[in-house]
Amino acid sequence: MKPQRVFVLASQSLFAEAVQTLLAEEPGIEVIGAATVGPECYALVEGARPDVVIVEATGDEQGRLAAQVLDCIPGAKVIGLTLEDNRIHTYYQQEKQGSRVEDLVEAIREPIDWIGRSPKALRLFVVYQGNYGQRILDNVKANAPQSWRVEGWRATSDIPPVVDDPLAFLPMHLPVTDLILCLGEASSCGQLVPSIVDRTGARAVIAPVDNTAWLPDGLIRQLRAELSDIGVATAFPKPFCSLTERSYNLRQHEVAFEDPWIAEFARHFGRPEFDVVCDDEKIVRVEVLRDSACGCARNVAAQLTGVEVREAVQQAGLLHHHYPCMATMRVDPTLGEPLIQLGGDLMRRAVEAKISSRLPRSSYLVPEGHAETSE
Template structure:
């Protein structure tokens, strides 16, 4: 696997990743490990248990909060989302990136509340559902694609978000995979490594299996807007990227209607 290096901007970016459990910790660790040199990535671990309704946020915000430009909220419970405005105030961030990988942790009603609270503070916010749909201009997939305009989130999305891959195929076998944008959790790197040596016509299915075995930690509950699970939405992002990457090597397959007979 080869990792490409996007052209770096000159402006430093300071990120604060707020975690609460395994899902967020894995993302924060991957971002810290693979962040470009002009980023500084801090983490703050929130309490694992926070009630659904928080009367006194300061009771759950222990220790100093580092200053940051961009707050990445990676909570496992709705209670943490209620702390985000206070954490944003303490870290002085200009933008909040709050992915929805599990709707039960950040339901749509709470997203709208949080967006309103942050807007009243003059803080921009972006809520990709799930995080691996984050591009440099849009979030989400059909039928709920949204555009956003936030330079700090856009800088983040140059490096982490919706996977971008380039495959080299020789004699119908994948010999090299270049990752130009990783999944925030590191799944795209994992899949890229696993695709080496796979036959081109099997690459899409192999990517789906590798995504599953990474494993993806997005929700397996049905999302009412997608009418599918967020885990499947995530997997489809990756599989479609691989399909595009091998399209030049694999003949287009057409479905044959049942009972159809070709004319002589």
């Protein structure tokens, strides 16, 4: 395999020497030159035609140097090191993503993915703590589009109620990410989100509310404000299965949004949506157009085939509960109903929407967002 040819551009000669020493024994990497920042440095870089240029600078200066290098060599990868906070930035045609300096070698070797900035090639990072999050991670990994990259990290359950130093609870390495899915089972986990965003370079966050004890309203307001200030989109669907490409939540609490990263996730996982084929009396086939993140919709679809049409809506609700749904059974103080009931209502409605013309009028559900009480 052809080695990655690296040029080091630094404000200090000692830095350039240190990087050359670091990379000297690394297979597949060849340092072909080094220069200190100055008027002549760009001609040296252009003449060397490296695959990768490592730039040592801080703040706006780093971005300026990276832009000038990319003007000289448009196809190169530029890795900007910031020694003050032990971080690196990788620039693809002046687009940057965050990583850790410990992964310098990995960053050099990784080929440029020119579609990596497209939501269709979503890089999803799932943060979870227990069975609730594990089930969602497993389902998303199993059924996500092949173009996605899905990774997960299990946070400890020993995070204190008030987190003074979030970095103390995070691993040294976190992957470059487009979208974070936070599935904590304690409010303390949500307090880690801004630091995870900072370390991964994430552009958006989904933090579902299937239990208000895990993500209280006050923490939601704090996260929304803090992340909005740095240009990171957020969605806090209550329940998770209320999420669509354009909105989340129910009734008067519905929130509209526009974000391509969240929308890409919600195109495949969120509010259940089916295509149902039936004959005069029975369900013949059910195709899942959008699965619940936990996999419940896929499970319901598999068991509805052969069910009588007049019983399908009620059966969908029962199958939802028996999956089982892991949303809380406690009455939500804002919605006045248990989130598990609202999730069941969404599942029933997804089925009813496709077979309503074949149902007697008396079989129709109660108004949207109000769960049936007969179950």
